[in-house]
Amino acid sequence: MAEQYDLAVVGLGYAGLPLVVAAARNGMRVAGFDLDATRVSTLARGLSHVDDISDEEVAEALATGFTPTTDPDVIAGAAAVTICVPTPLRGSVPDLTAVLDAAHLVAPRLRAGALVVLESTTYPGTTTDVLLPVLARPGRVVGEDFHLAFSPERVDPGNPAFGLHNTPKVVGGATARCAEAATTLYERMVQKVVAVSTPAAAELTKLLENTYRQVNIALVNELAVYCDGLGVDVWEVVAAAGTKPFGFQSFWPGPGVGGHCIPVDPGYLAFSGRSAGRPLRLTELAQEVNDGMPAYVVDRIARLLNDRERSVRGTKVLLLGVTYKPDIADGRGSPAVPVAELLLDLGAEVRFHDPYLRTLRLNGRSLPTEPSLDAAVADADLVVLLQPHLDYDLPVIADTAPLLFDTSGRTVGARVVHL
Secondary structure, three states, X not given: OOOOEOEEEEOOOOOHHHHHHXXXXXXXXXXEEOOOHHHHHHHHOOOOOOOOOOHHHHHHHHHOOEEEEOOHHHHHHEOEEEEOOOOOEEOOEEOOHHHHHHHHHHHHHOOOOOEEEEOOOOOOOHHHHHHHHHHOOOOOOEOOOEEEEEOOOOOOOOOOOOOOOOOOEEEEEOOHHHHHHHHHHHOOOOOOEEEEOOHHHHHHHHHHHHHHHHHHHHHHHHHHHHHHHHOOOHHHHHHHHOOOOOOOOOOOOOOOOOOOOOOOHHHHHHHHHHHOOOOOHXXXXXXXXXXXXXXXXXXXXXXXHHHOOOOOOOOEEEEEOOOOOOOOOOOOOOXXXXXXXXXXXXXXXXXXXXXXXXXXXXXXXXXXXXXOHHXXXXXXXXXXXXXXXXXXXXXXXXXXXXXEEEOOOOOOOOOEEEO
């Protein structure tokens, strides 16, 4: 008989590992399956590969019933299984390969009455149209022989105020009994569960959340470009609008969007709209605006240098903060990559410094981080602040940089230019 677990988590990345820690912390026996043997070995030694999960939290989970493994047969002993695997976009088309692979691993090992929850971001209909047919082997009925639901992960890396335990968990079950089973599972780990009527409603909830952010970021990015031509400070305008106590939420311009959600989730929504014959034009336009920001940043750099009778070619450009957001060690989808590549194409001598990343991986080459921030700033012709990490003493950088192009709007000084 297979060893028994309250939960088996398939995929131990940025979504799966926080779920493991939360479950173990609340007294659940957890098996964590991943194809990456190195990742599993690292976790077995009590070491975390995820920013928001400490080594101590992994060690505590191991001590209270967490078993990391590359053996999929642990699924057979689990009362519930969550699928937390990557769902990237290939161009503009969702790639559900990892979800289907996980489904085919789970299906033959699923014990009677078990619950399966998909947490991977995807388009509406995936749970019932893609996952369900694989799990519903001949003679197996959803809601009776097994339960199925969708519950989107809502992890916000680097957010000290909200984690898995105090962020409401949305669940949508394939049947009423499925929803009840999923609610019961997550109530053991989080403060509040929000049940919606269907898996599709839960799938769409996640897409709406990040498309909302994408659209509003695009709005202020487009406004920043407009303000540049108008000679108006966009940071002043947004700050002033933010004083309104109702009907407005402040979003700030930047060099582009990155990470594992905002650049991807709206693409799933746009794909779903196109597939249904109802294109979501605002969603697609927002992606286009944000995707164009790295090129705009480089254009601004070229104009700043031109105003000082300098060319991009041969200029020493230092990029500060190349993660996709401040104060995390995550470079996925960072706009720093296209900014660096475009500058290199124009002949700039590009360097970078980031306290969280040792290497900036570009197409065809990698750049190592500068070992000394002070020396790198002093040696640069132009410093570009992309992410205002708390580790940076911004007033000092503004005072010592020969020319600072600040895409975050955080600095002031005689040689500072804002996005």
